[in-house]
Amino acid sequence: MTTTASTRLARLLGLVPYLIENPGADLHRTAAVFGVTVAELVDDLELLFVTGRPGRMPDDLIEASWEDGRIHLGNADEVSVPVRLTRDESTSLLVALDYLASLDPDRQAAIASTRDKIRTAAGLQDERPSIDVGVPELDRELAAEIRGAAAAGTGLDIRYYVPSRDELTARTVTPRSLRLTGQWYMDAYCHTSGGERSFAVDNIRSAAPTTAPAAPPAPTDEADAGSGAGAGPDESGTAVTLALAPAAAWLADELDPLDRAHDTHGPGTVTMTLRVLSDTWLTRLLLQHGRHVLAVSPPEAADGAISAIAGTAPGADDSHVGRD
Structure with a gap:
């Protein structure tokens, strides 16, 4: 079985604290604990002879002996502390757990317990998280109906x-x-x-x-x-393409476009194609979010919004309320 360098490093970082806590550990039992053969474990122990603090002097390196079938380590105090999750690693796990909780509400208790243990291990239990994760809520009754x-x-x-x-x-x-x-x-x-x-x-x-x-x-x-709920066999209407600035990129998720492309007008921009059946609806959309629309195709699709701004078309009095 091929062992990657990262896998071996992780094993060594766990091996040293284990052997410090269990002086004289049995060679065969230790191999079983770490899921390796005795030969692989001996190879790891031999590597410890050239491992230690910077300087590479004899008294800087870890000492190991196992000739009698019992493993003894020395000069390993500085690497004997168990490996801890970093703040970034802990945060990533907490984000993943929030996602899992939204997918499986029936396991909220187990997920909450795991989250608390990670926060405690990372020393985050008394601090506010640096990242607030907002997973969209899902109506439980509707979700149960759909899943059933x-x-x-x-x-x-x-x-x-x-x-x-x-x-x-x-x-x-x-x-x-x-x-x-x-x-x-x-x-x-x-x-x-x-x-x-x-x-x-x-x-x-x-x-x-x-x-x-x-x-x-x-x-x-x-x-x-298919391309979404807005696309069906009804091919009436007009296909309108809008290029959106990053501040309005969320509209591509809200409006269920026929097609979309990312970064077409720079990083974070989105170009989406909609099938528009109502000129009034498009006018209202452009009046609300026009400052974030970089391009419209065909250009005449924006005529209603331009006229509305001049006060000559329906929709001129529509309130310009958006999520921007």
């Missing part, structure tokens, strides 16, 4: 709001799964649209069990799942 339908392969009747059309739609879907990518999505086969779709959970207004026809097998390639 996905597990059973049954359908749901949902009322779904499509922001790009400013429309509340009724759909019959067979859920596949829930996933978190910036916000919660339900991947499902949409019987109404006739294809695989992704639905923003925040836009699901209601869900109820239904007797739906069997959905086809799940696609083997995520690309086959």
Whole structure:
């Protein structure tokens, strides 16, 4: 079995404290504890002879002996302290645990216990975290409904709001799964649209069990799942492409675009293509977020917003309330 340098280093950093705490440890038992052969353990012990404090003088190096089948270490006090997680490593683990807690609410107690142990081990229990992690909340009843339908392969009747059309739609879907990518999505086969779709959970207004026809097998390639809930067999409307500054990049998650590309106009920018069925809706969008829109294609799609600013088109009195 090939051992990487990082794996061996981690073992050595654990081996020294173990042997300091267990003087005269049995050679074979120690090998079993660390999951290596006796030959590998002896190789590690031989490496300790050239390990120690900078200076490389004889009294700076670790001493080890094991001829009688018992392991004894000397001059190893400086590396005998067990390895501790760094602050960055602890923070990364805490972020990951927050993510796991959002995925599996039924294990909140176990995850909370693990989080407390990591904070204590890292010395963070009495300090405020340097990073506040805000995992999007998920309605537990709706999540249970979706997960239950996905597990059973049954359908749901949902009322779904499509922001790009400013429309509340009724759909019959067979859920596949829930996933978190910036916000919660339900991947499902949409019987109404006739294809695989992704639905923003925040836009699901209601869900109820239904007797739906069997959905086809799940696609083997995520690309086959379609471009989102806003895209269906209805090809009416106008395709409008907006290039967004970083401050408004979140709109690409909110509006369920047909397509998107990143860093097209510089770092952090997003270019998205929407199918727009309402000129009034697009005018309102541009009035709210136009200062962060770097480009519009086709250019005439912005005419309504330009006229509204001049006070000659509907929407001129709309309140410009956004999340900027």
